[in-house]
Amino acid sequence: MINETYKAMLGGKSVIRELSEYATARGMEIGYENVFDFSLGNPSVPCHPDFTKALVRMLENEDPVAIHGYSPSLGITSVRRTVAESLRRRFGIEYSTEHIFMTSGAAGAIAHAVRSVTKPGDEVITFAPYFPEYNEYINKTGAVLKVTPANTADFQINFDAFEEMLSEKTAAVLINSPNNPSGIVYSADTLKKMADILSDRQKKYGHDIFLISDEPYREILFDGAEAPYPSAFYDNSLSCYSFSKSLSIPGERIGYIAVNPKCRDADILAVIFGQISRGIGHNCPPSSIQLAVAEVIDKTSDLSVYERNMNLIYDKLKELGFEVVRPGGTFYIFPKALEEDAIAFCNKAKNYDLILVPSDNFGVKGYFRMAYCIDTEKVVRSLDVLEKFVKTEYKAKQ
Amino acid sequence: MINETYKAMLGGKSVIRELSEYATARGMEIGYENVFDFSLGNPSVPCHPDFTKALVRMLENEDPVAIHGYSPSLGITSVRRTVAESLRRRFGIEYSTEHIFMTSGAAGAIAHAVRSVTKPGDEVITFAPYFPEYNEYINKTGAVLKVTPANTADFQINFDAFEEMLSEKTAAVLINSPNNPSGIVYSADTLKKMADILSDRQKKYGHDIFLISDEPYREILFDGAEAPYPSAFYDNSLSCYSFSKSLSIPGERIGYIAVNPKCRDADILAVIFGQISRGIGHNCPPSSIQLAVAEVIDKTSDLSVYERNMNLIYDKLKELGFEVVRPGGTFYIFPKALEEDAIAFCNKAKNYDLILVPSDNFGVKGYFRMAYCIDTEKVVRSLDVLEKFVKTEYKAKQ
Numbered sequence: 001m002i003n004e005t006y007k008a009m010l011g012g013k014s015v016i017r018e019l020s021e022y023a024t025a026r027g028m029e030i031g032y033e034n035v036f037d038f039s040l041g042n043p044s045v046p047c048h049p050d051f052t053k054a055l056v057r058m059l060e061n062e063d064p065v066a067i068h069g070y071s072p073s074l075g076i077t078s079v080r081r082t083v084a085e086s087l088r089r090r091f092g093i094e095y096s097t098e099h100i101f102m103t104s105g106a107a108g109a110i111a112h113a114v115r116s117v118t119k120p121g122d123e124v125i126t127f128a129p130y131f132p133e134y135n136e137y138i139n140k141t142g143a144v145l146k147v148t149p150a151n152t153a154d155f156q157i158n159f160d161a162f163e164e165m166l167s168e169k170t171a172a173v174l175i176n177s178p179n180n181p182s183g184i185v186y187s188a189d190t191l192k193k194m195a196d197i198l199s200d201r202q203k204k205y206g207h208d209i210f211l212i213s214d215e216p217y218r219e220i221l222f223d224g225a226e227a228p229y230p231s232a233f234y235d236n237s238l239s240c241y242s243f244s245k246s247l248s249i250p251g252e253r254i255g256y257i258a259v260n261p262k263c264r265d266a267d268i269l270a271v272i273f274g275q276i277s278r279g280i281g282h283n284c285p286p287s288s289i290q291l292a293v294a295e296v297i298d299k300t301s302d303l304s305v306y307e308r309n310m311n312l313i314y315d316k317l318k319e320l321g322f323e324v325v326r327p328g329g330t331f332y333i334f335p336k337a338l339e340e341d342a343i344a345f346c347n348k349a350k351n352y353d354l355i356l357v358p359s360d361n362f363g364v365k366g367y368f369r370m371a372y373c374i375d376t377e378k379v380v381r382s383l384d385v386l387e388k389f390v391k392t393e394y395k396a397k398q
Numbered sequence: 399m400i401n402e403t404y405k406a407m408l409g410g411k412s413v414i415r416e417l418s419e420y421a422t423a424r425g426m427e428i429g430y431e432n433v434f435d436f437s438l439g440n441p442s443v444p445c446h447p448d449f450t451k452a453l454v455r456m457l458e459n460e461d462p463v464a465i466h467g468y469s470p471s472l473g474i475t476s477v478r479r480t481v482a483e484s485l486r487r488r489f490g491i492e493y494s495t496e497h498i499f500m501t502s503g504a505a506g507a508i509a510h511a512v513r514s515v516t517k518p519g520d521e522v523i524t525f526a527p528y529f530p531e532y533n534e535y536i537n538k539t540g541a542v543l544k545v546t547p548a549n550t551a552d553f554q555i556n557f558d559a560f561e562e563m564l565s566e567k568t569a570a571v572l573i574n575s576p577n578n579p580s581g582i583v584y585s586a587d588t589l590k591k592m593a594d595i596l597s598d599r600q601k602k603y604g605h606d607i608f609l610i611s612d613e614p615y616r617e618i619l620f621d622g623a624e625a626p627y628p629s630a631f632y633d634n635s636l637s638c639y640s641f642s643k644s645l646s647i648p649g650e651r652i653g654y655i656a657v658n659p660k661c662r663d664a665d666i667l668a669v670i671f672g673q674i675s676r677g678i679g680h681n682c683p684p685s686s687i688q689l690a691v692a693e694v695i696d697k698t699s700d701l702s703v704y705e706r707n708m709n710l711i712y713d714k715l716k717e718l719g720f721e722v723v724r725p726g727g728t729f730y731i732f733p734k735a736l737e738e739d740a741i742a743f744c745n746k747a748k749n750y751d752l753i754l755v756p757s758d759n760f761g762v763k764g765y766f767r768m769a770y771c772i773d774t775e776k777v778v779r780s781l782d783v784l785e786k787f788v789k790t791e792y793k794a795k796q
Contacts, residue, residue, distance in 0.1 A: 108681075
């Protein structure tokens with residue numbers, strides 16, 4: 001018989017995907033250049049040319065049995081070493097090869113990290129606004145995702161709500177900074193305060209609480225800022241990374257987990273991840289892609305378009321009277337809608353071929369997300385449409 | 399806290415992997431050319447040159463955002479279509495795009511297939527000898543793997559034991575033909591008889607029983623034989639394929655599930671697989687590799703070395719008096735050991751630097767597996783060593 005749990009999921013289509021499909025259909029109708037599609041967080045810049053060069057060089061010159069052969073289940077040793085060295089150099093944490101586990105992107109990383117430090121029934125806390133896929137990522141392991149309400153003042157952590165939500169059952173806390181959908185980067189103060197609370201609760205409850213840090217946007221930072229590295233603030237931490245956004249290769253499914261060398265059982269966690277892989281059908285990320293990312297480990301695509309787009313949109317939103325927190329990174333912005341019902345707001349925007357995502361699925365009501373990983377030329381044209389939409393529909397408010 | 403279930407798994411190292419590590423260590427001691435390592439089923443031939451050409455051409459000429467961009471979670475549509483057309487052409491089953499779901503190799507395919515048609519507590523039956531990873535693949539979903547004892551006469555199915563094992567709880571049957579470790583190909587008679595039994599039991603129990611057919615060795619066939627295609631015999635069938643062995647790209651993690659168009663809910667199963675992905679962290683197999691395999695869909699590497707090796711080994715084994723069933727495909731052979739205790743037998747062989755895998759982990763006692771995906775030159779040299787080993791240790795028997 002078909003598994004009823006999964007069958008029931010067929011009803012629940014992703015709002016983001018539905019909007020993106022609408023945008024595509026609408027584009028076929030009126031020309032895609034006339035649809036201002038801010039729905040999908042899909043990198044729009046090409047990968048770094050050295051990534052392509054590394055792949056072509058390998059394919060043309062190296063032994064295909066070596067390039068395309070099985071990776072060890074924890075990842076190719078030389079690649080793990082390269083990742084560890086890069087993190088050590090950049091963040092001053094003493095990672096070594098044994099602390100790195102190569103994964104199929106950040107989704108694969110979180111799938112392993114959560115299973116390693118929770119058992120069914122345990123609670124994992126995350127903070128609104130949050131990436132809605134976390135529901136599937138966590139709840140399908142048997143653990144339970146709990147969402148702390150947003151701190152809408154600045155989208156840092158709502159500590160009162162967080163402290164109330166922590167309990168004996170809390171096995172892990174899942175953060176995402178720079179954040180999808182808010183674009184906010186957690187400050188050092190936020191990370192320090194969170195770490196202090198977690199350390200206290202570990203003592204109080206007599207068990208570990210792990211910090212799982214989802215960091216696919218780590219390299220997309222604005223204003224030349226350096227984002228504080230979450231694992232530097234807390235020992236029991238697992239950093240989950242993806243090269244999807246930094247190298248613009250989301251389809252190649254490559255990322256890693258970096259186990260904090262000071263964390264509980266740091267020396268065996270990667271091996272435990274390998275055991276987890278056997279049950280969920282991973283085995284290893286693509287070998288040739290592992291080898292290629294190792295050759296461009298400290299490089300990124302030209303990500304400057306995202307900051308350019310952010311500045312244009314942020315300034316226009318402010319000019320139009322939106323309440324909005326300035327993003328510190330990512331390619332998202334998360335303004336307050338001009339009416340309480342964000343879904344109604346986004347539906348009205350659709351009439352102007354402006355595709356905005358209502359915030360409800362991100363765990364906050366009354367906001368909307370714009371993913372501005374699109375051409376700047378299109379962003380510029382969208383601003384007039386945004387202005388027209390706001391002035392027509394919400395004149396009284398302006 | 400670290401999950402105790404996975405921590406407990408750390409003790410249980412794979413016998414095959416241990417032997418392979420021993421072979422590598424021994425090779426460093428006495429020179430790898432002097433170790434006759436038949437432990438690992440790792441393809442030894444290069445990938446088809448057209449696969450490399452397709453990748454290089456794409457990397458050099460096409461838009462990197464398209465090549466490396468997110469695949470839809472069910473797979474790239476054009477790739478799914480190409481797979482469906484190829485299967486239709488080759489096996490006469492009316493697959494279309496909607497029946498194909500691209501996966502991270504056969505492991506990923508089985509991870510999705512089992513979850514889709516079982517719920518925790520359901521039983522999945524497989525047949526000894528069997529690939530030991532099936533224990534993890536099945537039991538980690540919450541379903542329970544049951545193993546039908548081997549039919550050692552010819553390694554087709556032991557139907558009496560099978561009929562006894564089937565019950566109300568049986569949700570699926572998992573087969574692997576051509577088979578790892580026996581190299582046997584299930585005959586049309588075997589597949590027909592199995593299908594008849596399953597159809598009867600479906601009626602009797604009033605629920606579906608799915609056939610999950612694991613087919614990574616589908617293209618490695620000997621004596622110019624055509625293997626009967628399991629899904630042609632039974633409607634409720636999911637064919638799990640990997641390009642690892644046929645194209646010699648096991649590290650690239652690419653395969654698919656083909657849903658029999660006549661199976662229950664055939665039109666929604668691929669979408670259900672997509673839902674399952676969200677919970678186990680897959681999302682999609684690597685995009686560029688999907689695109690490249692589609693360009694060489696009906697090609698394989700030069701696989702003739704495996705048949706050459708099989709013939710050499712089979713003839714020598716017969717000459718030395720071994721009881722052995724002639725493989726119809728794969729790169730494995732599964733002879734009876736010359737003493738009851740296969741582990742003792744393989745340990746003695748180790749003293750001759752012959753690395754053989756005892757059968758116990760494959761669910762049969764008293765046999766051993768040789769994986770002959772190695773150079774023919776080395777196979778030839780190994781035969782003298784095999785003869786010396788047998789004549790010295792088992793003289794009385796010869």
